[in-house]
Amino acid sequence: MKNSAIAIGINYDYAQEIIKKYNQLGEVGVKNGKHKLQKGKRGKKELLKPEQFQKLALELAGRPFDGDIWTGLKIAR
Numbered sequence: 001m002k003n004s005a006i007a008i009g010i011n012y013d014y015a016q017e018i019i020k021k022y023n024q025l026g027e028v029g030v031k032n033g034k035h036k037l038q039k040g041k042r043g044k045k046e047l048l049k050p051e052q053f054q055k056l057a058l059e060l061a062g063r064p065f066d067g068d069i070w071t072g073l074k075i076a077r
Helices: 002-008 012-030 050-061 072-076
Strands: none
């Protein structure tokens, strides 16, 4: 298991915690808890309105204007 932890770039002790949670709770135990945060909990406003977010999602489903791959800079533009 130590080699597996190293291969994916996490600490061995943290890998053990993940396995323990998985054995106790299954998939639910290892889901990312960041998604549980309530909207606006940190006092930050959303950058995009829901309509803008939907438009962005549609754009990202296709290829960028230059035919290459999407990058953060292209998305920001």
